[in-house]
Amino acid sequence: MYAIVDIETTGHSSKITEISIFIHNGKKVIGEFTTLVNPQCNIPPFITNLTGINNQMVANAPKFYEIAKEVEEITKDTIFVAHNVNFDYNIIQQEFKDLGFSFKRKKLCTVRLSRKLLPGLKSYSLGALCSSQNIVIKDRHRAKGDAEATTILFKKLLDLDEDNAVFSTFLNSRSKQATLPPMLPKKVFDALPTSTGIYYFKNTKDEIIYVGKANNIKQRVLSHFYDKSKKEVTMCLETSNITFEETGNELVALLLESSEIKKRYPKFNRAQRRTNESIGLFSYEDRNGIIHLASNKLKLITNPIQKFYTETECRLFLEKLCENFELCPKYCHLQSNVSSCFHYQIKQCKGVCRDEEEISTYNKRVIEAINSVKFKSKNFVIKETGRTKKETAYVLVLNGIYKGFGFAENKQKLQSAKDYLNIISPQKDNSDVHRILKPFINHKEATIKYFENEINVDTFELFPNLF
Known part of the structure; x- marks a missing residue:
């Protein structure tokens, strides 16, 4: 027995506005x-334009808790069928969860069934x-129009699967068919491999819609399909292909993910999408010898x-630095037009702004704060595991600037700046890196080697021997 379902929702809040179930x-x-449902929230205009369902139409409709028992009973002992089944199923399941009940049914997706039984369609x-x-x-x-059409399509698919082999495979409890996005073969x-690297979710136009990093690519990708959040469900519904790039280690995976985003x-991808840094944190010493921390437009700062x-991101970072090293907010330019900072009263400032702390003692903490932000050395190479046992991965920083990462065979000898620059994939330096x-x-x-001397990248001055 099959319950062929279609729902309409409010969109972003994913509350049901209409449900239709055909038992086959x-x-x-x-x-x-079939019934309209009062979602108990506003229906956005773009949803009304799409479905024709407005707030007035659902005002006197039953709320979901009033139809929950009927939905439970009519679908009991049936296989839940829908076009893009995970979308409808997850939303109905969430409605039951909000009421304190569970809702579990076997699932079939007419998109996935169609891809198998009607191959080659655009x-x-x-x-x-x-x-x-x-x-x-x-x-x-x-809901009723789409559910009725899905029912007719479903019957055609049933007839095409004469020996029931496809349906049986999709209903196999060990099969991940119902879990996978409907458009994904x-x-x-x-x-997909179980190794470390990055992966790309792509839509039907072969556009990259998401980039992720994983220590186990296959396992991490699968976790997206089980995630019930609105963003994940929407993303998975658009996914029709997944490609990947193995990196051999987590560090290179993180760096490559950031670069690709x-x-x-x-x-x-919401995090790390920004590309142009515009604010810089800098220090200077005033006429009294006190070291200040301040921010300005990046183009106005030399180092x-x-x-x-x-500016907000910079201010939050400076506030944290101020807190961790007990710096004075006045001299970090977090509080202006004050003779002494407010933090002194709550014992978070030691009183340099009131002449109660030695300037040299305060400056020592400022320097410690600055050093905590900077790399210990301007020149270093990090050595990591490669993609195979025969190679090694390297991450290169010269003159405090991240140059990129690369791979080299274990037998290859790397001794100079030129050697390392020749094997790396050049990348942009930024605060995320x-x-x-x-x-x-x-x-x-960490297998890392520091070098104190300045490196002239243009003339490829030699490093000392590495590793």
């Missing part, structure tokens, strides 16, 4: 339940499939201590 015994429809959207199969959708983007997922600007994308590198540099087990 494999030969014909034997039951139906699109597997409900509209495109119905058009290719001469199915008329009487009321598009309304199973062979693509099966080809800034280069590709994927729509579902910034740290770079930031926004410094944030990534810091924990690895400070890790006890």
Whole structure:
């Protein structure tokens, strides 16, 4: 027995506004339940434009808790069927969860079934499939109209699967078919490695919509499919292909992920998408000998201590630095037009602004704060495991600037700046890279070599022997 379901929702808040369920015994429809639902929240205008359902229409409709029992009973002992099944199933499951109940059914997706039984089509959207199969959708983007069309499509798919082999495979509890995004071929997922690297989610236009990093690519990708958040569900519904790049170690994976996000600007990556840093943190000494920490536009600073994308980001960082090293907010330019800072009263400033602390003692903490931000040395190479046992990965920093990463065979001898620059993939230096590198540099087990002398990259002055 099958319950063929379609719902309409409020969009971002994902509350149901209409639900339609057709009960099918494999030969014909034997039951139906359709109703508008009061979502108890506003329906956005763009949703009304799409579905035709507005706030007035659902004002007197039953709330979900009033129909929950009927939904539970009519779908009991059935297989839950829908076009993009995870979307409808997850939202209904969440509605039950909000009421304190569980909702679990076996699932079948008509998109995935169609890809298997009707291969080679340009699109597997409900509209495109119905058009290719001469199915008329009487009321598009309304729950009953779409559910009825899905029911007709489902019966055609049942008839095409004469020996029930495809349906049985999709219903196999060990199969991940129902978990995978509807547009993603199973062979693509099966080809993913369990190694460390980055992966790309792509849509039907072959556009990269998400870049991720993982110590186990296959396992991490699978976790996206089980995630019930709105962002993850939407992203997975758009995913039709996944590619990957192995890195051999986590550090290179993090660096490559950051670089690719800034280069590709994927729509579902929020972190690290910014590309142009505009604010710089710097220090100067006033006439009294007190070292100040301040910020300004990056183009006005010659040697910034740290770079930031926004003034807010810089201020938050400076506040944290001030707190960790007990610095005076007045001399960190966090409090202006004051004779002495407010933090002295709550014992977070030792009183340099009131002449109660020696300037030399205060300056020592400022220098410690500055050194905590900077690399211990301007020139170093980090050695990491490669993609195979026969190679090693290297991350290179020269004159305090991140140059990139690369791989070299273990037997290859690398001794000069030119040697390392020749094997690396050049990358851009930014504050996100410094944030990534810091924990690895400070890790006890990191294989790293520091060099104190300035390196002239243009003339390729030789490093001392490395490793």
